[in-house]
Amino acid sequence: MLDEYVQQWSAIQTVRAAGLRLEDILTTYFELTCEGDELELQGYLSGLVMVPVAERDLLAQVINELLDSTGSLTDGAQYSDQVTASSSGYSDYLRTLTLSPDDYDFDALPAAEHSTTRVSALDSTAATGGKGDDPDETDxxxxxxxxxxxxxxxxxxxxxxxxxxxxxxxxxxxxxxxxxxxxxxxxxxxxxxxxxxxxxxxxxxxxxxxxxxxxxxxxxxxxxxxxxxxxxxxxxxxxxxxxxxxxxxxxxxxxxxxxxxxxxxxxxxxxxxxxxxxxxxxxxxxxxxxxxxx
CATH class of the missing domain: 3.30.450.40 (GAF domain)
Structure with a gap:
């Protein structure tokens, strides 16, 4: 499980780097669900308060969808765990995080530098216990x-x-x-x-x-x-x-x-x-x- 404050930091940095508008993020978020308090979500994206993991992951999904729709090459917002990231359709947008002596750090190039194309949500490979859709990969x-x-x-x-x-x-x-x-x-x-x-x-x-x-x-x-x-x-x-x-x-x-x-x-x-x-x-x-x- 990714540290909640690292996940929050990732969301804030992605929003700033991509120049996403808070209004667009919140509008898209509330198109998906009635759960969540608008002021708390604003506070989360300002680094002032923390929100539950379900809301953090849904915000990450919204942010990454907005990156996709605008064609931005900014690194995506991180999810709470690898399974959620793999199932999101946006795992190629994420830089890999590892635990280092100084807490979390990146151990990969930005997504835009190591990949010139990104997988469409309709064509992304599923997480199936670490295997893809190739029948030769597993029984x-x-x-x-x-x-x-x-x-x-x-x-x-x-x-x-x-x-x-x-x-x-x-x-x-x-x-x-x-x-x-x-x-x-x-x-x-x-x-x-x-x-x-x-x-x-x-x-x-x-x-x-x-x-x-x-x-x-x-x-x-x-x-x-x-x-x-x-x-x-x-x-x-x-x-x-x-x-x-x-x-x-x-x-x-x-x-x-x-x-x-x-x-x-x-x-x-x-x-x-x-x-x-x-x-x-x-x-x-x-x-x-x-x-x-x-």
Whole structure:
């Protein structure tokens, strides 16, 4: 766990170096969540007060998204731990921190100096126990065993619906104006709905769940019109009573970086989905990951 004051220092330095406006940071922050006090957040970014880890990590996510949207090459704001950083989509923005005799220090060049390109949030590699998406890097059976163990360790399958997640799915449906928004957990053989707002989500066998496909990679899966998509046009969720046309989902991870489920949007009408839309959905996934990590 990164020292809270080092994390705060990193956020403040990033904001100053990139010339980010406090109003933009707070506006984006409160688009994501109703949690947090505006004066306390201002105080945190001024070095006057400390805020809880969930708020620090969400502020880091907001700051790094603003760097991405402006094309800034400033080093990103640090997260509270490496797993959160790896799951954020912005790990390439961060300089490596190590514990030295004089406390924390950098042991790498600035991100802009050792990399001329940065990974898009839609194309970032997931943290899967230190492995990427290359099947040659690890045994798929071992990865799946570890993924299922991580899901079980969260206790999420035993607690039913929870307001902390329902709040986020409500926010997702309201923002995108879709029929349904939901959080799904992927077990060995099933899709289990943890939170849902709307009619177009249900528990399913894993082999029928679109979310099971989503967790295969750490990027947003978007199907603008499933009725004309070669892979999905004959799917029972498309041809059956639900008549799903639009789907967008982003993976959610446990504190050890294993992709255990998704936050998803579905609609019975085709829809477009912009890069900004994908960014918002990824923010909502980050909120869920922060909740899981608490």
């Amino acid at each position: 798929p059976d071992e990865t799946e065993f570890r993924r299922l163990h991580a899901l079980d360790e969260t206790g999420l399958l035993d607690t039913g619906s929870e307001e902390r997640f329902d709040r986020i799915t409500r926010q997702a449906r309201d923002h995108f104006g879709v029929s349904s928004a939901y959080m799904a957990l992927i077990t060995e053989d099933s899709q289990i709905i943890k939170s849902v707002v709307g009619p177009l989500a249900q528990n399913l066998p894993r082999n029928l769940a679109m979310c099971a496909k989503t967790i295969e990679q750490d990027r947003t899966l978007v199907i603008p019109d499933a009725s004309i998509h070669p892979q999905w046009l004959d799917h029972p969720l498309v041809t059956g009573p639900l008549g799903i046309r639009f789907y967008a989902g982003h993976p959610i991870s446990t504190t050890d970086g294993m992709r255990i489920g998704t936050i998803c949007l579905t609609d019975d009408q085709p829809r477009t989905f912009t890069n900004y839309d994908a960014q918002v959905l990824r923010r909502l996934a980050a909120q869920i990951q922060i909740e899981i990590g608490i």
